[in-house]
Amino acid sequence: MDLFNWIGALFLGATGRLIAPTSPTGLASYLGAFVVLAMMATVGRRRWPSWRAFRKVVFPKKIFGHASTRADLQFYVLNSVALTSAYGLAVASASFWAEGTMRTLTACFGSHDAPTTPVWLVLAVTTIVEIVMVDLGYWAxxxxxxxxxxxxxxxxxxxxxxxxxPLTEWRQHPLEMMLMPNALAIANGLTYGGLTYLFGVAQPLTLWRTNVLLAVFFLTISHLRHSHVWLPFTGFLGRLVHSxxxxxxxxxxxxxxxxxxxxFALSIWDWLFGTLWIPREDERVVFGIGAESAEFHTMSGSLLGPFAKVARRVNPRDRAPETRDPPRPAGPSPSRPDASRDRAAAAG
Ligand SMILES: [Zn+2]
Ligand SMILES: [Zn+2]
Structure with a gap:
């Protein structure tokens, strides 16, 4: 493939992801987050906020002009366009793990005739097991x-x-961009291999070729997890779904x-393994890793810095002080929906 074809393929891949209706990083998912945000800023108010007030709530200047956001934008270009093909080469596909799972189960328990399972039952089981296992892969x-x-x-x-x-989703070191998809592919492979061995077929209920439960998550609240808007799920719902x-x-x-x-989308594994923290309605959170955060707002600091820090960990004479600095007031903390609404009402 010559250089121009290769560049063309990169942009076609990135464009394809953007326009795919249920892509976790497609335009529809960003639009869905915007709609939820807009509903939070307007529903329940006596009168509609002015456009200026609405813009201040949804696109606050102090966030979109921050050095951290500029770094996010550079990561978006790096990870969603420039290195996308390389990441694909580093991930063993889910079908590879599914076939391995099938072979292992057959070797351990022998082959068997697939039972006649009602289609609706296969659809229901695969839809639920897939999202639960994907979340286990993500958690692990x-x-x-x-x-x-x-x-x-x-x-x-x-x-x-x-x-x-929402661009913070892309703020990941290339090494992490290769590791996490492998964890998800293993979880997916185990799911499809196991269910295919049991039922002879594994098929989730889909919306545009995406598990319908994951599609609903992608098209509503998934991008709000990287945003300034405080939307907590508490009680039993908070133990099931990751708000x-x-x-x-x-x-x-x-x-x-x-x-x-x-x-990722569910809280059940955090609940089961003791790593769950249910957010309170009035909780205050400051984002980042303290004073060290600013070191990562440049691409050189983000891409090369981790290697230098690992080298310092390996060399005991050069070892840096341990992990996280004490908290400090950094960027603005997330706004509660009510507070957003109140501010919009006051300004509108
Ligand atoms: Zn983390
Ligand atoms: Zn995050």
């Missing part, structure tokens, strides 16, 4: 990123965001929040 990969010191140096890039916008506030707690500089809320 994320746990390793936090608990293995060398991996944490790379994961810090994501946690160094001092303000959050945007769950993930904002995960980005907190407060030591009591460290290594909590490692899930």
């Amino acid at each position: 990969g994320h746990y390793l990123l936090h608990r293995i010191p060398a991996l944490w140096e790379f994961h810090k890039v994501h946690h160094s965001a001092e303000v959050m916008t 945007p506030a769950h993930h904002q707690i995960h980005h907190s500089t407060d030591p009591k929040h460290f290594d909590k809320n490692l899930g």
Whole structure:
């Protein structure tokens, strides 16, 4: 493939992801987050806010002009366009793991005639098991990123965001961009291999070729987890579903929040493994990793810095002071929906 074809393929891939209706990073998912945000800023008010007040709530200047957001934008270009093909080469596909799972199960328990299972039951079981297992893969990969010191140096890039916008999703070191999809592919492969062995077929209920439960998550609240809007799920719902506030707690500089809320769409694995922190309605959170955050607001600091920090960990004479600095007031903390609404009402 010549250079022009290669560049063309990169942009076609990036464009394809943007226009796919249920892509987790497609335009529809960003639009869905915007609609939820707009509803939070307007529903229940006696009168509509002015456009100026609405813009201030949804696109606050102090967030969109922050050095942290400029770094997020550079990561978006790097990870969603420039290196996308390279990441694809580094991920063993889910079908590879599914075939391995099938072979292992057949070797252990022997082959059997697939039972006649009603289609609706296969659809229901696969839809639920897939989202539960994907979340387990995400939880497990994320746990390793936090608990293995060398991996944490790379994961810090994501946690160094001092303000959050949906683009913060892309603020990840290339090493993490290769590790996490592998964790998800293993989880997906185990799911499809196991269910195909049991039922002879595994098929979730889909919306535009995406598991319908994941599609609903992508098209509503998934991008709000990296945003300034405080939307907590509490009580039993907070033990089942990961609200945007769950993930904002995960980005907190407060030591009591460290290594909590490692899930993606669900909270069940955090609940089961003791890493769940249910957000309160009135909780205050400051994002980042303290004074070290600013080191990661440049691409050189983010891409090369983790290697230098790992090298210092390996060389005991050069070892840096341990992990996270004490919390400090950094960027603005997330706004509660009510507060957003109140501010819009006051300004409108
Ligand atoms: Zn994390
Ligand atoms: Zn995050």
